[in-house]
Amino acid sequence: MTIDAVLFYVLAVVVIASALVVVGQRNPVYSAFALVVTFCALSAIYGLLGSPFIAVLQIVVYAGAIMVLFLFVLMLLNVRREEGPKRGKSMRVAAGVLALAFVAEVGYVVTIAERGSGSATFDASTKPMAELLFSPHFAYTFLATSVLIVAALVGAVVLAKKDEA
Amino acid sequence: MSPLAQELLAAVVKCVAIFAMLLTLFAVMTFIERRILAFMQFRLGPNRTGPFGVLQPAADGIKLFFKEELMPADADKWLFFAAPAVAIAAAFMAVAVVPYGPPFTLFGREWQLQIADLNVGILYIFAITSLGVYGLVLAGWAANNKYSLLGGLRSSAQMFSYELSLGLSWVGLIMCAGSFRINDIVNHQQGMFWHWNMFQHPVAFLVYFVAATAEVSRIPFDLPEGESELVAGFHTEYSSMKFALIQMAEYVNLISVAVLATHLFLGGWHPGIPGLPSVGPLGFVWFVLKVAFLLFVFIWLRGTLPRFRYDQLMDFGWKVLIPVVTLNVLVTGALVLAGILR
Numbered sequence: 001m002t003i004d005a006v007l008f009y010v011l012a013v014v015v016i017a018s019a020l021v022v023v024g025q026r027n028p029v030y031s032a033f034a035l036v037v038t039f040c041a042l043s044a045i046y047g048l049l050g051s052p053f054i055a056v057l058q059i060v061v062y063a064g065a066i067m068v069l070f071l072f073v074l075m076l077l078n079v080r081r082e083e084g085p086k087r088g089k090s091m092r093v094a095a096g097v098l099a100l101a102f103v104a105e106v107g108y109v110v111t112i113a114e115r116g117s118g119s120a121t122f123d124a125s126t127k128p129m130a131e132l133l134f135s136p137h138f139a140y141t142f143l144a145t146s147v148l149i150v151a152a153l154v155g156a157v158v159l160a161k162k163d164e165a
Numbered sequence: 166m167s168p169l170a171q172e173l174l175a176a177v178v179k180c181v182a183i184f185a186m187l188l189t190l191f192a193v194m195t196f197i198e199r200r201i202l203a204f205m206q207f208r209l210g211p212n213r214t215g216p217f218g219v220l221q222p223a224a225d226g227i228k229l230f231f232k233e234e235l236m237p238a239d240a241d242k243w244l245f246f247a248a249p250a251v252a253i254a255a256a257f258m259a260v261a262v263v264p265y266g267p268p269f270t271l272f273g274r275e276w277q278l279q280i281a282d283l284n285v286g287i288l289y290i291f292a293i294t295s296l297g298v299y300g301l302v303l304a305g306w307a308a309n310n311k312y313s314l315l316g317g318l319r320s321s322a323q324m325f326s327y328e329l330s331l332g333l334s335w336v337g338l339i340m341c342a343g344s345f346r347i348n349d350i351v352n353h354q355q356g357m358f359w360h361w362n363m364f365q366h367p368v369a370f371l372v373y374f375v376a377a378t379a380e381v382s383r384i385p386f387d388l389p390e391g392e393s394e395l396v397a398g399f400h401t402e403y404s405s406m407k408f409a410l411i412q413m414a415e416y417v418n419l420i421s422v423a424v425l426a427t428h429l430f431l432g433g434w435h436p437g438i439p440g441l442p443s444v445g446p447l448g449f450v451w452f453v454l455k456v457a458f459l460l461f462v463f464i465w466l467r468g469t470l471p472r473f474r475y476d477q478l479m480d481f482g483w484k485v486l487i488p489v490v491t492l493n494v495l496v497t498g499a500l501v502l503a504g505i506l507r
Contacts, residue, residue, distance in 0.1 A: 029241075033303065053285050059292035059295070068324075071303075072322070075306050075314065126284065
Protein backbone atom coordinates (compact mmCIF):
# COMPACT_ATOMS: atom_id res chain seq x y z
CA MET A 1 0.00 0.00 0.00
CA THR A 2 1.22 3.49 -0.73
CA ILE A 3 1.31 6.21 1.92
CA ASP A 4 -1.69 7.85 0.24
CA ALA A 5 -3.75 4.71 0.62
CA VAL A 6 -2.79 4.27 4.29
CA LEU A 7 -3.65 7.90 5.01
CA PHE A 8 -6.91 7.59 3.15
CA TYR A 9 -8.05 4.56 5.15
CA VAL A 10 -7.06 6.16 8.45
CA LEU A 11 -8.94 9.33 7.56
CA ALA A 12 -11.93 7.40 6.29
CA VAL A 13 -12.17 5.56 9.59
CA VAL A 14 -11.98 8.88 11.46
CA VAL A 15 -14.71 10.39 9.27
CA ILE A 16 -17.08 7.46 9.74
CA ALA A 17 -16.42 7.05 13.43
CA SER A 18 -16.89 10.72 14.22
CA ALA A 19 -20.00 10.87 12.03
CA LEU A 20 -21.43 7.98 14.06
CA VAL A 21 -20.66 9.91 17.23
CA VAL A 22 -22.55 12.92 15.81
CA VAL A 23 -25.78 10.97 15.48
CA GLY A 24 -25.26 8.62 18.40
CA GLN A 25 -24.39 11.15 21.09
CA ARG A 26 -27.04 12.47 23.44
CA ASN A 27 -24.95 15.45 24.43
CA PRO A 28 -25.34 18.13 21.73
CA VAL A 29 -21.97 19.74 22.43
CA TYR A 30 -20.24 16.38 21.88
CA SER A 31 -22.15 15.97 18.64
CA ALA A 32 -21.15 19.40 17.42
CA PHE A 33 -17.52 18.77 18.28
CA ALA A 34 -17.58 15.37 16.59
CA LEU A 35 -18.97 17.06 13.49
CA VAL A 36 -16.00 19.41 13.51
CA VAL A 37 -13.72 16.38 13.59
CA THR A 38 -15.65 14.90 10.66
CA PHE A 39 -15.20 18.09 8.65
CA CYS A 40 -11.48 18.24 9.38
CA ALA A 41 -10.86 14.64 8.39
CA LEU A 42 -12.98 15.12 5.28
CA SER A 43 -10.95 18.16 4.40
CA ALA A 44 -7.77 16.12 4.78
CA ILE A 45 -9.21 13.62 2.29
CA TYR A 46 -9.83 16.46 -0.19
CA GLY A 47 -6.22 17.47 0.28
CA LEU A 48 -5.16 13.90 -0.38
CA LEU A 49 -7.14 13.96 -3.62
CA GLY A 50 -5.00 16.88 -4.76
CA SER A 51 -7.33 19.78 -4.08
CA PRO A 52 -5.96 21.93 -1.27
CA PHE A 53 -8.32 24.75 -2.22
CA ILE A 54 -11.48 22.75 -1.57
CA ALA A 55 -9.87 21.24 1.51
CA VAL A 56 -9.24 24.68 2.96
CA LEU A 57 -12.69 25.97 2.01
CA GLN A 58 -14.24 23.00 3.77
CA ILE A 59 -12.56 24.05 7.01
CA VAL A 60 -13.08 27.81 6.61
CA VAL A 61 -16.77 27.53 5.83
CA TYR A 62 -17.98 24.53 7.79
CA ALA A 63 -15.59 23.95 10.67
CA GLY A 64 -14.49 27.56 11.05
CA ALA A 65 -17.73 29.47 10.63
CA ILE A 66 -20.87 27.37 10.75
CA MET A 67 -19.95 25.00 13.54
CA VAL A 68 -18.61 27.81 15.72
CA LEU A 69 -22.02 29.44 15.47
CA PHE A 70 -23.70 26.14 16.35
CA LEU A 71 -21.49 25.71 19.40
CA PHE A 72 -22.04 29.34 20.31
CA VAL A 73 -25.80 28.89 20.34
CA LEU A 74 -25.56 25.62 22.25
CA MET A 75 -23.45 27.32 24.87
CA LEU A 76 -25.67 30.39 25.01
CA LEU A 77 -28.72 28.23 25.67
CA ASN A 78 -26.57 25.98 27.84
CA VAL A 79 -28.10 22.78 26.52
CA ARG A 80 -26.68 19.92 28.51
CA ARG A 81 -28.88 17.07 27.33
CA GLU A 82 -30.69 16.47 24.12
CA GLU A 83 -34.26 17.69 24.30
CA GLY A 84 -36.94 17.01 21.78
CA PRO A 85 -40.10 15.12 20.95
CA LYS A 86 -40.42 11.58 22.26
CA ARG A 87 -39.56 8.93 19.73
CA GLY A 88 -42.67 6.91 18.98
CA LYS A 89 -42.83 3.57 17.24
CA SER A 90 -43.88 5.12 13.93
CA MET A 91 -40.78 7.35 14.02
CA ARG A 92 -38.58 4.32 14.49
CA VAL A 93 -40.16 2.51 11.56
CA ALA A 94 -39.81 5.57 9.35
CA ALA A 95 -36.18 6.00 10.39
CA GLY A 96 -35.46 2.35 9.63
CA VAL A 97 -37.04 2.59 6.19
CA LEU A 98 -35.09 5.77 5.38
CA ALA A 99 -31.85 4.21 6.59
CA LEU A 100 -32.41 1.13 4.43
CA ALA A 101 -33.20 3.32 1.42
CA PHE A 102 -30.03 5.30 2.01
CA VAL A 103 -27.89 2.18 2.28
CA ALA A 104 -29.43 0.80 -0.90
CA GLU A 105 -28.80 4.09 -2.69
CA VAL A 106 -25.16 4.30 -1.65
CA GLY A 107 -24.62 0.63 -2.44
CA TYR A 108 -26.08 1.10 -5.91
CA VAL A 109 -23.92 4.15 -6.61
CA VAL A 110 -20.81 2.36 -5.40
CA THR A 111 -21.46 -0.68 -7.58
CA ILE A 112 -22.12 1.30 -10.75
CA ALA A 113 -19.34 3.83 -10.11
CA GLU A 114 -16.43 3.65 -12.50
CA ARG A 115 -13.40 1.95 -11.10
CA GLY A 116 -10.05 3.68 -11.42
CA SER A 117 -9.12 7.32 -11.74
CA GLY A 118 -12.13 8.67 -13.56
CA SER A 119 -12.03 12.07 -11.90
CA ALA A 120 -8.31 12.75 -12.33
CA THR A 121 -8.93 14.97 -15.37
CA PHE A 122 -10.53 17.72 -13.30
CA ASP A 123 -8.04 20.15 -11.84
CA ALA A 124 -9.53 21.53 -8.64
CA SER A 125 -6.76 23.94 -7.71
CA THR A 126 -7.48 27.61 -7.15
CA LYS A 127 -7.07 29.09 -10.61
CA PRO A 128 -9.11 26.62 -12.69
CA MET A 129 -11.78 26.71 -9.98
CA ALA A 130 -12.02 30.50 -10.16
CA GLU A 131 -12.01 30.50 -13.96
CA LEU A 132 -14.83 27.99 -13.95
CA LEU A 133 -16.80 29.88 -11.31
CA PHE A 134 -16.58 33.19 -13.17
CA SER A 135 -17.04 31.71 -16.65
CA PRO A 136 -20.35 32.60 -18.37
CA HIS A 137 -21.49 29.08 -17.63
CA PHE A 138 -21.56 29.57 -13.85
CA ALA A 139 -21.27 33.33 -13.34
CA TYR A 140 -25.02 33.98 -13.22
CA THR A 141 -25.74 31.16 -10.83
CA PHE A 142 -22.87 32.36 -8.71
CA LEU A 143 -24.19 35.92 -8.67
CA ALA A 144 -27.73 34.74 -7.97
CA THR A 145 -26.47 32.73 -4.99
CA SER A 146 -24.61 35.76 -3.68
CA VAL A 147 -27.72 37.91 -3.96
CA LEU A 148 -29.72 35.23 -2.19
CA ILE A 149 -27.24 35.10 0.68
CA VAL A 150 -27.23 38.90 1.03
CA ALA A 151 -31.03 38.89 1.04
CA ALA A 152 -31.04 36.24 3.76
CA LEU A 153 -28.57 38.29 5.76
CA VAL A 154 -30.70 41.44 5.52
CA GLY A 155 -33.76 39.38 6.39
CA ALA A 156 -32.07 38.03 9.50
CA VAL A 157 -31.15 41.55 10.64
CA VAL A 158 -34.70 42.81 10.01
CA LEU A 159 -36.20 39.93 11.97
CA ALA A 160 -33.80 40.48 14.83
CA LYS A 161 -34.54 44.21 14.91
CA LYS A 162 -38.33 43.73 14.87
CA ASP A 163 -38.74 43.58 18.63
CA GLU A 164 -36.76 46.74 19.21
CA ALA A 165 -38.97 49.01 17.08
CA MET B 166 17.69 6.56 0.44
CA SER B 167 14.73 6.85 -1.86
CA PRO B 168 13.54 10.37 -2.73
CA LEU B 169 10.35 9.84 -0.74
CA ALA B 170 12.26 8.81 2.38
CA GLN B 171 14.51 11.83 1.93
CA GLU B 172 11.53 14.15 1.69
CA LEU B 173 9.94 12.61 4.77
CA LEU B 174 13.15 12.82 6.74
CA ALA B 175 13.61 16.47 5.76
CA ALA B 176 10.02 17.21 6.79
CA VAL B 177 10.45 15.51 10.16
CA VAL B 178 13.69 17.38 10.83
CA LYS B 179 12.00 20.67 9.95
CA CYS B 180 9.01 19.91 12.18
CA VAL B 181 11.26 19.13 15.14
CA ALA B 182 13.38 22.22 14.51
CA ILE B 183 10.36 24.51 14.31
CA PHE B 184 8.82 22.95 17.42
CA ALA B 185 12.06 23.51 19.32
CA MET B 186 12.36 27.05 18.02
CA LEU B 187 8.81 27.99 18.95
CA LEU B 188 9.01 26.42 22.40
CA THR B 189 12.23 28.28 23.10
CA LEU B 190 10.74 31.49 21.80
CA PHE B 191 7.69 30.95 24.00
CA ALA B 192 9.88 30.64 27.08
CA VAL B 193 11.95 33.65 26.08
CA MET B 194 8.84 35.69 25.33
CA THR B 195 7.29 35.11 28.75
CA PHE B 196 10.49 36.40 30.33
CA ILE B 197 11.08 39.33 27.98
CA GLU B 198 7.47 40.42 28.18
CA ARG B 199 7.57 40.54 31.95
CA ARG B 200 10.87 42.39 32.01
CA ILE B 201 9.89 44.98 29.40
CA LEU B 202 6.49 45.55 30.99
CA ALA B 203 8.20 45.99 34.33
CA PHE B 204 10.59 48.59 32.93
CA MET B 205 7.69 50.42 31.32
CA GLN B 206 6.01 50.58 34.71
CA PHE B 207 9.15 51.59 36.63
CA ARG B 208 9.53 48.16 38.21
CA LEU B 209 12.34 45.66 37.94
CA GLY B 210 10.43 42.53 37.02
CA PRO B 211 11.78 39.00 37.58
CA ASN B 212 15.53 39.48 38.08
CA ARG B 213 16.39 36.96 40.81
CA THR B 214 16.67 33.62 39.00
CA GLY B 215 20.03 33.43 37.27
CA PRO B 216 21.85 36.40 35.73
CA PHE B 217 19.30 39.18 35.01
CA GLY B 218 16.59 36.64 35.82
CA VAL B 219 17.00 34.74 32.56
CA LEU B 220 16.29 31.43 34.26
CA GLN B 221 12.83 32.61 35.29
CA PRO B 222 11.04 30.69 32.47
CA ALA B 223 12.76 27.47 33.57
CA ALA B 224 11.69 28.07 37.15
CA ASP B 225 8.13 28.77 36.00
CA GLY B 226 8.15 25.59 33.95
CA ILE B 227 9.32 23.49 36.91
CA LYS B 228 6.70 25.11 39.13
CA LEU B 229 3.92 24.34 36.65
CA PHE B 230 5.10 20.74 36.29
CA PHE B 231 4.79 20.11 40.01
CA LYS B 232 1.50 21.87 40.54
CA GLU B 233 -1.53 19.79 41.32
CA GLU B 234 -3.71 18.94 38.36
CA LEU B 235 -7.22 20.01 39.32
CA MET B 236 -10.35 18.75 37.65
CA PRO B 237 -13.54 20.54 38.74
CA ALA B 238 -16.11 18.06 40.05
CA ASP B 239 -18.84 19.08 37.62
CA ALA B 240 -16.56 19.50 34.64
CA ASP B 241 -17.03 17.60 31.42
CA LYS B 242 -13.96 15.38 31.72
CA TRP B 243 -13.38 14.64 28.05
CA LEU B 244 -13.76 18.14 26.72
CA PHE B 245 -11.94 19.68 29.66
CA PHE B 246 -9.01 17.52 28.67
CA ALA B 247 -9.38 18.03 24.93
CA ALA B 248 -9.69 21.82 24.92
CA PRO B 249 -6.03 22.72 25.63
CA ALA B 250 -4.94 20.08 23.13
CA VAL B 251 -7.16 21.61 20.45
CA ALA B 252 -5.82 25.07 21.22
CA ILE B 253 -2.18 24.05 21.03
CA ALA B 254 -2.67 21.86 17.95
CA ALA B 255 -4.30 24.70 16.04
CA ALA B 256 -1.56 27.10 17.12
CA PHE B 257 1.23 24.83 15.92
CA MET B 258 -0.50 23.73 12.71
CA ALA B 259 -0.78 27.32 11.56
CA VAL B 260 2.99 27.81 11.51
CA ALA B 261 3.51 24.74 9.29
CA VAL B 262 3.09 26.71 6.07
CA VAL B 263 5.00 29.91 6.83
CA PRO B 264 8.49 30.23 5.39
CA TYR B 265 11.33 31.30 7.69
CA GLY B 266 13.68 32.58 5.02
CA PRO B 267 14.44 32.38 1.31
CA PRO B 268 15.20 28.97 -0.19
CA PHE B 269 18.92 28.18 -0.52
CA THR B 270 21.12 25.40 -1.89
CA LEU B 271 23.22 23.24 0.40
CA PHE B 272 24.77 19.79 -0.25
CA GLY B 273 23.51 20.00 -3.81
CA ARG B 274 19.89 20.18 -2.79
CA GLU B 275 17.40 23.03 -2.67
CA TRP B 276 16.29 23.72 0.90
CA GLN B 277 13.10 25.48 1.85
CA LEU B 278 12.94 26.92 5.34
CA GLN B 279 9.33 25.87 5.51
CA ILE B 280 7.49 22.63 6.24
CA ALA B 281 4.95 22.79 3.44
CA ASP B 282 4.79 25.25 0.57
CA LEU B 283 1.04 25.18 -0.03
CA ASN B 284 -0.30 27.11 -2.98
CA VAL B 285 -3.23 28.11 -0.76
CA GLY B 286 -0.93 28.86 2.18
CA ILE B 287 -2.63 32.02 3.35
CA LEU B 288 -6.10 30.47 3.16
CA TYR B 289 -4.81 27.49 5.10
CA ILE B 290 -3.62 29.77 7.89
CA PHE B 291 -7.00 31.46 7.93
CA ALA B 292 -8.71 28.08 8.20
CA ILE B 293 -6.49 26.78 10.98
CA THR B 294 -6.66 29.92 13.09
CA SER B 295 -10.43 29.78 12.86
CA LEU B 296 -10.18 26.30 14.39
CA GLY B 297 -8.24 27.71 17.32
CA VAL B 298 -11.41 29.24 18.71
CA TYR B 299 -12.71 25.74 19.54
CA GLY B 300 -10.04 25.39 22.17
CA LEU B 301 -11.33 28.47 23.99
CA VAL B 302 -15.01 27.70 23.51
CA LEU B 303 -14.69 24.13 24.71
CA ALA B 304 -12.47 25.10 27.62
CA GLY B 305 -15.05 27.65 28.71
CA TRP B 306 -17.94 25.26 28.39
CA ALA B 307 -16.33 22.12 29.78
CA ALA B 308 -15.27 23.66 33.09
CA ASN B 309 -18.92 24.19 34.03
CA ASN B 310 -18.10 27.45 35.70
CA LYS B 311 -19.97 30.69 35.06
CA TYR B 312 -16.84 32.78 34.65
CA SER B 313 -15.37 30.25 32.25
CA LEU B 314 -18.56 30.05 30.22
CA LEU B 315 -18.86 33.81 29.90
CA GLY B 316 -15.18 34.04 29.01
CA GLY B 317 -15.61 31.35 26.36
CA LEU B 318 -18.68 33.09 24.92
CA ARG B 319 -16.87 36.40 24.82
CA SER B 320 -13.82 35.00 23.12
CA SER B 321 -15.82 33.15 20.49
CA ALA B 322 -17.89 36.26 19.74
CA GLN B 323 -14.76 38.39 19.58
CA MET B 324 -12.92 35.91 17.41
CA PHE B 325 -15.49 35.57 14.72
CA SER B 326 -16.20 39.28 14.69
CA TYR B 327 -12.58 40.13 14.04
CA GLU B 328 -11.80 37.14 11.86
CA LEU B 329 -13.86 38.72 9.09
CA SER B 330 -11.81 41.91 8.97
CA LEU B 331 -8.63 39.87 9.36
CA GLY B 332 -9.42 37.79 6.29
CA LEU B 333 -10.66 40.75 4.26
CA SER B 334 -7.51 42.75 5.01
CA TRP B 335 -5.52 40.16 3.02
CA VAL B 336 -7.65 40.39 -0.10
CA GLY B 337 -5.86 43.45 -1.49
CA LEU B 338 -2.42 41.86 -1.18
CA ILE B 339 -3.65 38.67 -2.75
CA MET B 340 -5.04 40.66 -5.67
CA CYS B 341 -1.70 42.41 -6.19
CA ALA B 342 0.49 39.34 -5.79
CA GLY B 343 -1.95 37.20 -7.76
CA SER B 344 -1.37 34.23 -5.50
CA PHE B 345 -2.34 32.65 -2.20
CA ARG B 346 1.18 31.35 -1.73
CA ILE B 347 3.07 33.18 0.99
CA ASN B 348 6.38 32.96 -0.89
CA ASP B 349 4.83 34.75 -3.86
CA ILE B 350 3.42 37.51 -1.65
CA VAL B 351 6.82 37.97 -0.02
CA ASN B 352 8.64 38.09 -3.34
CA HIS B 353 6.11 40.58 -4.63
CA GLN B 354 7.51 43.08 -2.11
CA GLN B 355 11.10 43.01 -3.36
CA GLY B 356 13.13 46.18 -3.82
CA MET B 357 12.98 49.42 -1.85
CA PHE B 358 11.05 49.37 1.38
CA TRP B 359 8.15 51.35 -0.03
CA HIS B 360 7.33 48.26 -2.05
CA TRP B 361 6.38 46.62 1.22
CA ASN B 362 2.67 46.05 1.49
CA MET B 363 2.69 48.05 4.69
CA PHE B 364 3.21 51.19 2.57
CA GLN B 365 1.34 49.97 -0.49
CA HIS B 366 -1.74 48.97 1.51
CA PRO B 367 -1.61 51.08 4.68
CA VAL B 368 -5.30 50.67 5.50
CA ALA B 369 -5.12 46.92 5.15
CA PHE B 370 -2.05 46.88 7.37
CA LEU B 371 -3.75 48.88 10.12
CA VAL B 372 -6.86 46.72 9.96
CA TYR B 373 -4.75 43.58 10.01
CA PHE B 374 -2.81 44.74 13.02
CA VAL B 375 -5.91 45.68 14.98
CA ALA B 376 -7.80 42.53 14.02
CA ALA B 377 -4.80 40.34 14.75
CA THR B 378 -4.41 41.89 18.19
CA ALA B 379 -8.04 41.05 18.82
CA GLU B 380 -7.56 37.53 17.44
CA VAL B 381 -4.82 36.74 19.92
CA SER B 382 -6.77 38.49 22.71
CA ARG B 383 -4.02 40.91 23.59
CA ILE B 384 -4.54 44.23 25.27
CA PRO B 385 -6.53 46.36 24.38
CA PHE B 386 -8.73 43.45 23.25
CA ASP B 387 -8.10 41.01 26.08
CA LEU B 388 -11.72 40.96 27.20
CA PRO B 389 -12.06 37.17 27.20
CA GLU B 390 -9.80 37.17 30.23
CA GLY B 391 -10.62 40.54 31.72
CA GLU B 392 -9.63 39.63 35.25
CA SER B 393 -11.68 42.28 37.02
CA GLU B 394 -14.91 40.83 35.67
CA LEU B 395 -14.19 37.25 34.72
CA VAL B 396 -11.32 36.11 36.97
CA ALA B 397 -9.31 34.53 34.13
CA GLY B 398 -12.04 33.92 31.55
CA PHE B 399 -12.13 30.59 29.78
CA HIS B 400 -9.08 29.19 31.58
CA THR B 401 -10.21 30.01 35.12
CA GLU B 402 -10.35 26.34 36.14
CA TYR B 403 -7.16 25.20 34.48
CA SER B 404 -4.05 24.49 36.48
CA SER B 405 -0.64 22.92 36.11
CA MET B 406 0.40 21.71 32.66
CA LYS B 407 -2.98 22.28 31.06
CA PHE B 408 -2.70 25.91 32.03
CA ALA B 409 0.83 25.94 30.61
CA LEU B 410 -0.50 24.49 27.33
CA ILE B 411 -3.12 27.22 27.03
CA GLN B 412 -0.53 29.84 27.78
CA MET B 413 1.78 28.30 25.21
CA ALA B 414 -0.97 28.29 22.58
CA GLU B 415 -1.53 31.99 23.20
CA TYR B 416 2.12 32.83 22.76
CA VAL B 417 2.52 30.63 19.70
CA ASN B 418 -0.51 32.38 18.19
CA LEU B 419 1.07 35.72 18.98
CA ILE B 420 4.32 34.66 17.32
CA SER B 421 2.54 33.37 14.24
CA VAL B 422 0.59 36.63 13.97
CA ALA B 423 3.86 38.56 14.06
CA VAL B 424 5.45 36.19 11.54
CA LEU B 425 2.49 36.54 9.22
CA ALA B 426 2.50 40.33 9.51
CA THR B 427 6.19 40.29 8.61
CA HIS B 428 5.59 38.19 5.52
CA LEU B 429 2.44 39.86 4.32
CA PHE B 430 3.16 43.48 5.13
CA LEU B 431 6.82 44.00 6.06
CA GLY B 432 8.45 42.35 3.10
CA GLY B 433 9.37 39.06 4.77
CA TRP B 434 13.09 38.41 4.39
CA HIS B 435 13.73 41.30 2.01
CA PRO B 436 15.80 43.99 3.75
CA GLY B 437 13.98 46.81 1.95
CA ILE B 438 17.12 48.45 0.61
CA PRO B 439 18.48 46.93 -2.60
CA GLY B 440 22.13 46.04 -2.26
CA LEU B 441 21.86 44.63 1.23
CA PRO B 442 22.28 40.87 0.99
CA SER B 443 19.24 38.72 1.69
CA VAL B 444 20.26 35.27 0.48
CA GLY B 445 19.96 32.16 2.62
CA PRO B 446 20.72 32.68 6.32
CA LEU B 447 21.02 36.47 5.88
CA GLY B 448 17.39 36.62 4.79
CA PHE B 449 16.58 34.77 7.97
CA VAL B 450 18.31 37.50 9.98
CA TRP B 451 16.18 40.27 8.41
CA PHE B 452 13.10 38.19 8.99
CA VAL B 453 13.92 37.59 12.66
CA LEU B 454 14.64 41.29 13.24
CA LYS B 455 11.24 42.27 11.85
CA VAL B 456 9.41 39.64 13.86
CA ALA B 457 11.22 40.70 17.02
CA PHE B 458 10.23 44.30 16.41
CA LEU B 459 6.58 43.37 15.96
CA LEU B 460 6.63 41.26 19.12
CA PHE B 461 8.07 44.25 20.94
CA VAL B 462 5.23 46.41 19.59
CA PHE B 463 2.72 43.95 21.04
CA ILE B 464 4.37 44.21 24.45
CA TRP B 465 4.55 47.97 24.07
CA LEU B 466 0.81 48.11 23.40
CA ARG B 467 0.22 46.04 26.49
CA GLY B 468 2.22 48.48 28.55
CA THR B 469 0.39 51.47 27.09
CA LEU B 470 -3.28 50.93 26.41
CA PRO B 471 -6.26 50.30 28.66
CA ARG B 472 -8.83 47.64 27.88
CA PHE B 473 -11.89 48.22 25.71
CA ARG B 474 -15.37 47.82 27.10
CA TYR B 475 -17.22 44.87 25.60
CA ASP B 476 -19.84 46.86 23.67
CA GLN B 477 -17.11 49.18 22.39
CA LEU B 478 -15.22 46.16 21.14
CA MET B 479 -18.22 44.79 19.25
CA ASP B 480 -19.19 48.20 17.86
CA PHE B 481 -15.66 48.82 16.70
CA GLY B 482 -15.37 45.43 15.03
CA TRP B 483 -18.66 45.48 13.18
CA LYS B 484 -19.32 49.16 12.57
CA VAL B 485 -15.83 50.50 11.91
CA LEU B 486 -13.41 47.77 10.95
CA ILE B 487 -15.60 45.77 8.58
CA PRO B 488 -16.93 48.75 6.55
CA VAL B 489 -13.43 50.21 6.33
CA VAL B 490 -11.84 46.98 5.18
CA THR B 491 -14.64 46.26 2.71
CA LEU B 492 -14.19 49.71 1.19
CA ASN B 493 -10.47 49.06 1.10
CA VAL B 494 -11.05 45.88 -0.89
CA LEU B 495 -13.24 47.77 -3.37
CA VAL B 496 -10.78 50.65 -3.78
CA THR B 497 -7.80 48.30 -4.11
CA GLY B 498 -9.70 46.26 -6.68
CA ALA B 499 -10.49 49.40 -8.68
CA LEU B 500 -6.86 50.59 -8.53
CA VAL B 501 -5.59 47.20 -9.61
CA LEU B 502 -8.09 47.14 -12.45
CA ALA B 503 -7.00 50.64 -13.52
CA GLY B 504 -3.38 49.48 -13.45
CA ILE B 505 -2.35 52.08 -10.85
CA LEU B 506 -1.52 49.60 -8.11
CA ARG B 507 0.50 46.53 -8.87
